[in-house]
Amino acid sequence: MALLEVSDLSVTFLRRGRRDVHAVDGVSFAVDAGETLGLVGESGSGKSVTSLAVMGLLPSRGIRISGEVTFDGRSLLRLKDKDLRDLRGRDMAMVFQDPLSSLNPVVPIGTQVTEVLVRHRNMSGNDARREAARLLDLVGIPDPERRLKEYPHQLSGGMRQRALIAMAVACEPRLLIADEPTTALDVTIQAQILELLKGLVREQGTALMLITHDLGVVAGLCDQVNVMYSGRIVEQADRRTLFVLPRHPYTTGLLGSIPRLDSAEGAPLQPIPGSPTDTLPWPSACAFAPRCPRRLEVCTTVTPALEPDGPRWLRCHNPVPAEEAAAVGAEGRREVAG
Amino acid sequence: MLRFVVRRLLQLIPILFGLSILLFAWLRLLPGGPASALLGERSTPERVAAINHAYGLDQPVWVQYWRYLQRLVRLDFGQSIQNGRPVTEVITDQFPGTIELTMAALIFAVGVGVPLGYFAARRQGSAWDTVSVMGSLLGVTIPVFFLAFLLKYVFAVQLGWLPPSGRQDVRIDATHITNFYVLDGLLTRELDASWDAMQHLILPAIALGTIPLAIIVRITRASVLDVVNEDYVRTAEAKGLSTAVIRRRHVLRNAMLPVVTTIGLQLGLLLSGAILTETVFAFPGIGQATTGAIFNKDYALLQGIILMIAVLYVVINLVVDILYGVLDPRVRVR
Amino acid sequence: MTTATQVDAAVGVFTGEDVAAGRWSEAFKRLRRNPAAILGAVLVLLFVLVAVFAPLLAPHDPNDQLLLGEVRPGFIPGPREGFPLGADALGRDELSRVLYGSRQSLLVGVVSTLVGLVIGLLLGGMAGAFGGRVDNVLMRVTDLMLSVPGLLTAITISVILGQSLTSVMIAIAIVNVPIFARLLRGSMLAQRESDYVLAARSIGLRRRTIVLSHVVPNSLGPVIVQATLTLATSIIDAAALSFLGLGNPDDTRPEWGQMLSDAQNLLGTRAALAFYPCIAIVLAALGFTLLGEALREALDPKFRR
Numbered sequence: 001m002a003l004l005e006v007s008d009l010s011v012t013f014l015r016r017g018r019r020d021v022h023a024v025d026g027v028s029f030a031v032d033a034g035e036t037l038g039l040v041g042e043s044g045s046g047k048s049v050t051s052l053a054v055m056g057l058l059p060s061r062g063i064r065i066s067g068e069v070t071f072d073g074r075s076l077l078r079l080k081d082k083d084l085r086d087l088r089g090r091d092m093a094m095v096f097q098d099p100l101s102s103l104n105p106v107v108p109i110g111t112q113v114t115e116v117l118v119r120h121r122n123m124s125g126n127d128a129r130r131e132a133a134r135l136l137d138l139v140g141i142p143d144p145e146r147r148l149k150e151y152p153h154q155l156s157g158g159m160r161q162r163a164l165i166a167m168a169v170a171c172e173p174r175l176l177i178a179d180e181p182t183t184a185l186d187v188t189i190q191a192q193i194l195e196l197l198k199g200l201v202r203e204q205g206t207a208l209m210l211i212t213h214d215l216g217v218v219a220g221l222c223d224q225v226n227v228m229y230s231g232r233i234v235e236q237a238d239r240r241t242l243f244v245l246p247r248h249p250y251t252t253g254l255l256g257s258i259p260r261l262d263s264a265e266g267a268p269l270q271p272i273p274g275s276p277t278d279t280l281p282w283p284s285a286c287a288f289a290p291r292c293p294r295r296l297e298v299c300t301t302v303t304p305a306l307e308p309d310g311p312r313w314l315r316c317h318n319p320v321p322a323e324e325a326a327a328v329g330a331e332g333r334r335e336v337a338g
Numbered sequence: 339m340l341r342f343v344v345r346r347l348l349q350l351i352p353i354l355f356g357l358s359i360l361l362f363a364w365l366r367l368l369p370g371g372p373a374s375a376l377l378g379e380r381s382t383p384e385r386v387a388a389i390n391h392a393y394g395l396d397q398p399v400w401v402q403y404w405r406y407l408q409r410l411v412r413l414d415f416g417q418s419i420q421n422g423r424p425v426t427e428v429i430t431d432q433f434p435g436t437i438e439l440t441m442a443a444l445i446f447a448v449g450v451g452v453p454l455g456y457f458a459a460r461r462q463g464s465a466w467d468t469v470s471v472m473g474s475l476l477g478v479t480i481p482v483f484f485l486a487f488l489l490k491y492v493f494a495v496q497l498g499w500l501p502p503s504g505r506q507d508v509r510i511d512a513t514h515i516t517n518f519y520v521l522d523g524l525l526t527r528e529l530d531a532s533w534d535a536m537q538h539l540i541l542p543a544i545a546l547g548t549i550p551l552a553i554i555v556r557i558t559r560a561s562v563l564d565v566v567n568e569d570y571v572r573t574a575e576a577k578g579l580s581t582a583v584i585r586r587r588h589v590l591r592n593a594m595l596p597v598v599t600t601i602g603l604q605l606g607l608l609l610s611g612a613i614l615t616e617t618v619f620a621f622p623g624i625g626q627a628t629t630g631a632i633f634n635k636d637y638a639l640l641q642g643i644i645l646m647i648a649v650l651y652v653v654i655n656l657v658v659d660i661l662y663g664v665l666d667p668r669v670r671v672r
Numbered sequence: 673m674t675t676a677t678q679v680d681a682a683v684g685v686f687t688g689e690d691v692a693a694g695r696w697s698e699a700f701k702r703l704r705r706n707p708a709a710i711l712g713a714v715l716v717l718l719f720v721l722v723a724v725f726a727p728l729l730a731p732h733d734p735n736d737q738l739l740l741g742e743v744r745p746g747f748i749p750g751p752r753e754g755f756p757l758g759a760d761a762l763g764r765d766e767l768s769r770v771l772y773g774s775r776q777s778l779l780v781g782v783v784s785t786l787v788g789l790v791i792g793l794l795l796g797g798m799a800g801a802f803g804g805r806v807d808n809v810l811m812r813v814t815d816l817m818l819s820v821p822g823l824l825t826a827i828t829i830s831v832i833l834g835q836s837l838t839s840v841m842i843a844i845a846i847v848n849v850p851i852f853a854r855l856l857r858g859s860m861l862a863q864r865e866s867d868y869v870l871a872a873r874s875i876g877l878r879r880r881t882i883v884l885s886h887v888v889p890n891s892l893g894p895v896i897v898q899a900t901l902t903l904a905t906s907i908i909d910a911a912a913l914s915f916l917g918l919g920n921p922d923d924t925r926p927e928w929g930q931m932l933s934d935a936q937n938l939l940g941t942r943a944a945l946a947f948y949p950c951i952a953i954v955l956a957a958l959g960f961t962l963l964g965e966a967l968r969e970a971l972d973p974k975f976r977r
């Protein structure tokens with residue numbers, strides 16, 4: 001049994017006087033210890049909401065959650081608040097997207113690290129401070145002793161993100177969720193942060209759930225990949241399969257839209273037509289249909305189910321044929337290693 | 339940190355200068371001219387000439403101003419025409435009462451306002467929240483004198499639960515050391531005097547403090563609502579911290595910043611509100627002294643009071659500014 | 673992004689809402705739905721109507737001492753036939769006096785707010801448009817004016833100008849000036865850094881055009897809100913000044929603050945005489961405050977209950 005198992009998770013936002021919003025619809029996946037799972041999708045695909053649901057960080061009012069989330073055999077959705085708080089920070093931890101807004105501006109960095117230690121590892125005073133310094137050092141922050149007394153606005157973006165990671169791994173959690181951990185950072189820092197995460201995962205055997213819209217990040221880090229669109233998983237495969245032979249029109253669209261160094265000069269870019277707001281009435285159709293070049297009649301009337309297709313799971317009535325997929329895929333690309 | 343404080347202190351100086359100039363101009367604009375204004379009914383040609391000479395009113399403007407400045411620094415405001423006592427003496431006499439009243443009102447406003455605002459925010463959309471919002475809106479609009487009247491009429495005149503006027507019951511023989519009656523009672527162990535003084539404070543303090551209370555409720559509520567949606571609160575939740583720690587270190591520490599800022603403004607409201615409240619409750623303090631001064635055209639006293647309140651207001655705002663710098667490290671850099 | 677904004681983004685994505693509706697029509701729609709705004713508007717309308725039509729609405733002349741004969745020490749006639757609110761200490765019809773009192777309050781409120789607004793906007797506009805030394809000087813001046821609590825300043829000025837309605841109006845107008853000056857200056861400064869101003873400058877628009885055609889209209893919202901709120905405080909301050917004895921001592925033109933002051937000593941005899949003018953003041957001020965607050969919420973792009 002996997003460390004984290006999500007089955008048929010649905011999150012609906014209820015709004016007064018307007019239609020319900022199905023942010024997440026029937027999502028299922030699993031993450032094992034030591035494994036890295038990627039959730040890929042555009043804004044609004046439901047990937048962040050999924051992670052917040054797993055951590056139990058969604059507001060209690062105005063939301064309907066159904067399905068099952070099991071962590072180490074325990075059902076998270078049914079857990080009492082007190083028990084959930086025990087788990088969070090200790091066994092499950094999360095790193096958020098914007099490091100500046102995710103840190104309390106009026107409390108020193110040191111305290112924001114030690115409070116995790118005090119809460120879950122019962123450390124106090126000097127012990128906690130020493131450990132905090134060690135953690136800051138572990139994540140690559142220079143001169144950690146001094147940083148303990150500094151405030152978030154005195155640190156650079158990369159250092160803030162590292163500090164957040166330090167707080168997350170302070171208790172060696174079994175599951176780490178990283179929501180767009182590099183989006184707000186410079187490209188050079190991005191690589192460093194990703195290396196850091198990779199290293200931590202390797203050393204501590206953590207299960208990592210990586211949420212991103214950046215396929216390059218996925219290619220560098222993830223073992224398994226879930227592509228999400230409009231709240232549903234549309235393609236689920238291991239890294240190699242996904243990048244070499246993507247079969248869902250959305251995935252091929254994403255891969256195809258990335259400009260290639262080896263493409264002909266003056267060759268036009270291939271964006272996915274339309275925008276994520278072009279959707280059909282929920283739930284009796286394929287959400288991607290309005291933008292799909294391979295759309296069939298049935299796509300607008302029957303919701304495709306997530307079904308196995310060789311080494312992958314696919315939600316599509318009319319998947320991309322193998323030859324086309326290979327042409328768009330990563331064969332010949334150097335980003336996917338091994 | 340020290341540089342921050344020093345910088346703020348230096349900004350005080352031009353304002354104090356400006357105030358002195360304004361008051362100087364004010365004195366000269368008074369009906370009848372400063373001399374007769376300061377003397378009032380006791381003015382005779384000889385006395386006017388004496389004042390003119392003493393104040394150098396026959397000299398060029400800047401000499402007069404210089405002399406005026408010198409007098410100000412010596413805290414010499416002349417004499418109150420109501421009883422001939424030096425203005426400074428009258429003010430020091432009346433001031434402690436107003437301070438007691440203002441403190442009581444502030445404690446009331448903050449002590450009740452912050453928790454109310456916090457709970458209104460946490461229980462957003464509930465009946466409690468709606469009532470708080472409505473109540474605070476009403477509280478902001480109600481003129482202080484109306485509330486003073488209402489409270490006095492209902493609780494003192496009709497129900498007789500609390501005294502309608504004054505600071506202390508004349509029948510209690512209380513010893514006064516600091517002139518802060520509540521404190522004095524405690525110091526001399528005359529607890530009945532202390533208790534009596536407190537009773538006299540309750541109604542005026544509530545009347546005076548209601549508008550600041552309403553403002554504090556609104557700002558606290560808005561601020562907490564803002565902060566609760568901030569990312570760093572979510573981070574704190576993700577760390578599995580206890581509700582108490584999150585409330586204290588993450589929510590309140592940040593939500594209180596705007597509240598602290600308004601407290602400076604509130605004190606201005608409290609000081610001007612004191613003028614009205616003390617009049618209604620015949621509470622012997624600076625406020626009532628002001629009304630008396632206006633009524634009796636006691637410009638010497640009025641001048642002293644105005645300067646003192648203005649300086650006090652400026653200094654308090656400075657202290658609040660510094661306090662804000664202590665609480666919010668981001669501000670210190672500037 | 674916070675969860676709240678993620679939700680908003682998600683909602684926008686899923687329903688494809690058009691968020692770019694015009695700000696003023698949006699605001700007006702929100703106002704119509706806001707019960708507090710409606711109440712405020714009703715109160716304001718009532719106040720204005722009463723002030724304008726007082727001679728028609730009042731049953732008697734406010735200066736006729738019709739019931740003087742019945743006034744005795746410790747007794748003042750209460751409500752009765754033809755005198756819905758009874759009489760005051762001099763036997764005059766209380767209702768008529770309250771109704772007529774609205775005229776003074778409206779006059780003072782409107783004039784002192786408008787004058788303060790015009791002068792304040794001029795000063796603040798200059799500070800915002802020219803910046804540099806002009807801005808510095810003007811800021812020092814407003815700092816000074818704001819360094820003394822409003823009522824105190826008003827008292828100080830009234831004392832010099834003597835006891836009259838005009839002196840009260842001028843005093844309160846002067847208190848209002850720095851508020852509007854600061855408001856406009858702040859708004860202009862904030863906009864100076866904004867992208868659309870940069871864009872306007874980059875295509876070569878003259879400063880005057882940018883200020884008059886773009887920046888000022890964008891600052892209008894907060895100014896209108898503040899004007900409404902200032903009307904409320906001006907009415908209250910005017911009453912306070914009269915209460916302290918600084919207004920027109922002649923009571924042939926009834927004024928609420930003055931009526932309140934007169935009634936102070938009558939709390940034992942007929943407390944209602946203090947409450948009628950008080951309630952009138954509260955209702956008038958409340959109307960403007962509710963309206964102003966509702967306007968502020970309606971114009972706020974980050975509208976959140």
